[in-house]
Amino acid sequence: MSGRYAFILAGGVGSRLCLLSERRAKPAVPFGGKYRIIDFTLSNCVNSGIYDVGVLTQYRPTSLNEHIGIGRPWDLDRTRGGIQLLQPAPGHSQTDWYQGTADAIYQNLMHLKRRRVDEVLILSGDHIYKMDYNVLFAFHRANRALLTVAVTEVPEDEVDQFGILETEANGRVTAFKEKPRGPVTSRMASMGVYLFDREALIRWLVEDANMPGSSHDFGKDLLPRLVARGEGVFAYRFPHYWQDVGTLDSYYAANLAFLDERPPLDLHDPGWVIHTQSADRPPVRFETGAKVRHSMITNGCVLGGEVVNSVLFPGVRVAPGAFVRDSIIMHDTVIGPGAVVDRAIIDKEAVVGAEARVGHGDEMAPNRACPEHLSSGLVVVGKRARLPEGIHIGRNARIGAQVVEADFTAPVPSGGVVDGPESMH
Amino acid sequence: MRNVMALILSGGGGERLGVLSAERAVSALPFGGKYRVIDFSLSNCCHSGLMNVGVLAQHAPASLNDHIGAGRPWDLDRRQGGVVILQPFQTRQHAGWYRGTADAITQNWDYLEERRPDRVLVLSGDHVYRMDYRALFLAHEQRGASVTLACTRVPNDQAYRFGMVTMDRGGRVRTLEEKPERTAATHANMGIYVFEFDVLREMLRSRPVDLVLDVLRPLVDAGERVYAHEFNGFWEDIGTVASYYRASMELVQAEPRLQLHDSRWPILTRDEERPAAVLGDDASVEGSLVANGCRIHGRVERSIVFPGVTVGHNAVVRDSVVMADVVIEPGARVERAILDKYARVGEGAIVGDGELAGPPELEWLAGLVLVGKDAWIPPGGRVERPAAIGVGGRYEDFKDGVVPSGKVVHNRRWFEELR
Numbered sequence: 001m002s003g004r005y006a007f008i009l010a011g012g013v014g015s016r017l018c019l020l021s022e023r024r025a026k027p028a029v030p031f032g033g034k035y036r037i038i039d040f041t042l043s044n045c046v047n048s049g050i051y052d053v054g055v056l057t058q059y060r061p062t063s064l065n066e067h068i069g070i071g072r073p074w075d076l077d078r079t080r081g082g083i084q085l086l087q088p089a090p091g092h093s094q095t096d097w098y099q100g101t102a103d104a105i106y107q108n109l110m111h112l113k114r115r116r117v118d119e120v121l122i123l124s125g126d127h128i129y130k131m132d133y134n135v136l137f138a139f140h141r142a143n144r145a146l147l148t149v150a151v152t153e154v155p156e157d158e159v160d161q162f163g164i165l166e167t168e169a170n171g172r173v174t175a176f177k178e179k180p181r182g183p184v185t186s187r188m189a190s191m192g193v194y195l196f197d198r199e200a201l202i203r204w205l206v207e208d209a210n211m212p213g214s215s216h217d218f219g220k221d222l223l224p225r226l227v228a229r230g231e232g233v234f235a236y237r238f239p240h241y242w243q244d245v246g247t248l249d250s251y252y253a254a255n256l257a258f259l260d261e262r263p264p265l266d267l268h269d270p271g272w273v274i275h276t277q278s279a280d281r282p283p284v285r286f287e288t289g290a291k292v293r294h295s296m297i298t299n300g301c302v303l304g305g306e307v308v309n310s311v312l313f314p315g316v317r318v319a320p321g322a323f324v325r326d327s328i329i330m331h332d333t334v335i336g337p338g339a340v341v342d343r344a345i346i347d348k349e350a351v352v353g354a355e356a357r358v359g360h361g362d363e364m365a366p367n368r369a370c371p372e373h374l375s376s377g378l379v380v381v382g383k384r385a386r387l388p389e390g391i392h393i394g395r396n397a398r399i400g401a402q403v404v405e406a407d408f409t410a411p412v413p414s415g416g417v418v419d420g421p422e423s424m425h
Numbered sequence: 426m427r428n429v430m431a432l433i434l435s436g437g438g439g440e441r442l443g444v445l446s447a448e449r450a451v452s453a454l455p456f457g458g459k460y461r462v463i464d465f466s467l468s469n470c471c472h473s474g475l476m477n478v479g480v481l482a483q484h485a486p487a488s489l490n491d492h493i494g495a496g497r498p499w500d501l502d503r504r505q506g507g508v509v510i511l512q513p514f515q516t517r518q519h520a521g522w523y524r525g526t527a528d529a530i531t532q533n534w535d536y537l538e539e540r541r542p543d544r545v546l547v548l549s550g551d552h553v554y555r556m557d558y559r560a561l562f563l564a565h566e567q568r569g570a571s572v573t574l575a576c577t578r579v580p581n582d583q584a585y586r587f588g589m590v591t592m593d594r595g596g597r598v599r600t601l602e603e604k605p606e607r608t609a610a611t612h613a614n615m616g617i618y619v620f621e622f623d624v625l626r627e628m629l630r631s632r633p634v635d636l637v638l639d640v641l642r643p644l645v646d647a648g649e650r651v652y653a654h655e656f657n658g659f660w661e662d663i664g665t666v667a668s669y670y671r672a673s674m675e676l677v678q679a680e681p682r683l684q685l686h687d688s689r690w691p692i693l694t695r696d697e698e699r700p701a702a703v704l705g706d707d708a709s710v711e712g713s714l715v716a717n718g719c720r721i722h723g724r725v726e727r728s729i730v731f732p733g734v735t736v737g738h739n740a741v742v743r744d745s746v747v748m749a750d751v752v753i754e755p756g757a758r759v760e761r762a763i764l765d766k767y768a769r770v771g772e773g774a775i776v777g778d779g780e781l782a783g784p785p786e787l788e789w790l791a792g793l794v795l796v797g798k799d800a801w802i803p804p805g806g807r808v809e810r811p812a813a814i815g816v817g818g819r820y821e822d823f824k825d826g827v828v829p830s831g832k833v834v835h836n837r838r839w840f841e842e843l844r
Binding site: 286302 | 457458679686692693699701704705706710714715717720725730731733
């Protein structure tokens with residue numbers, strides 16, 4: 001059996017995630033109590049027996065580099081194969097910043113040279129799903145396809161966010177429209193999971209690279225062209241849960257869905273473990289007087305107050321008398337005594353002062369800075385922000401990373417913005 | 426500290442721990458919601474900068490081999506030094522089990538001779554404590570000692586359980602008493618020793634069996650420079666059900682003397698990948714430790730809950746230790762019990778019922794119910810305190826659904842039933 005190789009596109013800017021991806025790539029955004037979004041794709045690879053993976057990064061790769069390291073949590077620290085971080089590099093006549101997804105792969109074609117593979121799997125590091133790629137390989141081979149695109153059905157009002165495909169009964173793709181506006185006849189969306197015949201991929205990428213006017217993107221350029229030309233493109237319909245956590249609202253909903261009695265994905269399945277980099281943390285400590293229900297809690301937390309319908313990442317501290325409801329609290333954030341946090345997403349290592357009110361009042365003015373992404377009532381607090389004691393923060397507010405107590409001169413109204421220090425970049 | 430070799434004595438089978446140590450060494454006993462007992466000594470080594478560690482194993486060594494492996498969690502997977510497990514072995518001339526602590530070291534002397542450390546630190550893998558060994562070495566050096574032992578103050582009525590040490594004002598050891606019925610000594614020997622390499626080698630020539638009786642005491646009697654160094658932190662020797670339970674319950678005190686949530690001195694262990702714990706709508710958890718991978722729908726109070734445990738709706742767990750992947754079905758009640766891995770408590774069953782003291786020969790159970798690995802308690806069944814259900818205990822072991830106070834159900838060996 002020849003080996004198998006996967007590229008994972010992990011350069012996503014994730015601009016609709018607002019503060020969460022301001023200083024990290026979207027695949028590195030924390031998810032589900034202890035994971036990063038990319039863990040699902042990486043775990044799918046190793047659980048499918050693919051132990052040779054290249055991860056393409058570009059936008060703010062530091063947190064991703066740190067997270068992946070040499071790939072040990074996924075058993076990808078191997079002598080043969082393993083994991084390779086592929087960042088754009090200048091200095092070579094062929095390489096530069098990645099222009100689009102197709103260009104990113106084109107610039108890394110040299111990594112295919114010595115690999116004896118018949119097919120190349122190209123994945124996105126942005127999605128939450130559990131998929132056995134072996135099924136995709138079998139479908140691809142049975143159809144003698146040159147390209148197989150995994151697709152999933154999306155709600156009608158979301159089709160304009162995806163690449164939408166139309167197929168014949170046997171799965172052959174007859175039309176591809178990237179983020180179509182106006183009425184469509186199909187709700188089959190590309191999942192960003194592509195299986196290419198190796199030779200065809202190389203041929204098509206070289207062709208696209210030399211095509212003037214192309215933005216060198218799989219969805220915008222390559223796929224529509226191949227389908228229009230009648231190449232052997234097939235759609236594999238994935239029947240299980242798949243979620244693009246592209247917006248703050250979908251991110252929030254997808255996290256909280258794991259609190260349901262029947263969560264969308266079984267994270268406890270010993271046959272399909274989602275692996276991640278975990279620090280050594282002690283078990284969760286529930287103090288006397290703690291009241292915690294309908295929540296996900298991760299090792300290292302110390303809980304003295306009340307927590308309802310929330311997801312707590314490792315090392316979160318909730319002081320006695322504090323109340324956290326309908327919220328997502330990331331690593332090592334401290335909620336002070338008597339503080340109330342209601343419908344908030346708080347990034348890592350933040351401090352909420354005693355008696356503070358985060359997500360306060362009934363007013364629902366959309367956020368001044370990003371009204372299109374922050375209007376459903378959520379409050380977003382950036383990494384290492386320090387909220388002063390007793391502060392009131394209205395809904396749809398955005399508190400920047402590394403804000404300190406002195407940055408607050410008055411209560412923050414609904415839709416308000418408090419910016420932290422400018423990032424050096 | 427490249428010139429020190431640490432030897433962790435982990436051979437003990439813990440006869441007084443009953444079913445808990447039936448298939449594992451005491452050092453491999455799960456403790457504190459996700460650790461094994463030996464993690465405390467290994468983490469102490471790691472944080473004290475010790476990088477040469479030998480683990481002397483004898484009883485059920487597979488449990489330790491699996492856990493320690495190449496030593497990665499403690500950064501002991503090294504090209505130079507690192508951790509090695511030293512088991513009894515055969516040579517052309519000789520084959521023998523370890524007869525005692527000193528004998529275990531003697532039998533591995535070739536290994537130490539090759540490494541030629543300046544000093545040997547002898548530890549026990551059965552102790553739960555956080556200690557910076559660098560303080561011990563400093564005291565040892567400052568006094569120019571041949572041997573320094575660590576000691577800790579214990580209540581006089583507990584002296585009968587320990588080796589007791591008396592010393593002069595300068596800390597020099599005067600007498601060593603083994604488990605005295607009456608004594609004026611105030612400090613217990615913790616079984617932690619720093620030996621000058623040459624001093625230890627000289628003493629092992631006479632093939633001693635026991636470190637205290639055959640090595641330390643003769644050294645003290647001969648006027649060698651044997652000193653004691655006082656340790657003030659929490660320390661517990663996990664040799665009995667009572668001490669295991671006491672140390673476990675310390676962790677859920679309001680101000681525990683043994684602190685796990687201290688990022689400057691984390692206890693390191695081999696971690697399995699488990700998702701976050703999920704607490705259901707009706708869950709209530711107080712005064713407890715709960716590890717990743719648990720699904721809690723019932724009530725948990727003053728208990729230690731290991732990874733992957735399920736507590737069903739309306740089930741109650743109180744004052745108990747529940748090891749990994751135990752299932753407590755809806756409506757069950759578990760009180761003052763220690764449940765080993767994969768045990769299952771059926772719907773509505775009661776484990777730890779009643780208030781009877783039990784017969785004197787069951788004093789070792791400390792009034793608790795022990796439930797062995799893989800044991801199943803039938804739905805509606807009842808186990809009175811104190812009692813022990815053996816490894817793999819099953820429905821047939823329950824007459825009329827009840828295991829009465831004072832009963833010990835013996836271990837089942839699943840493969841014997843396959844014939």
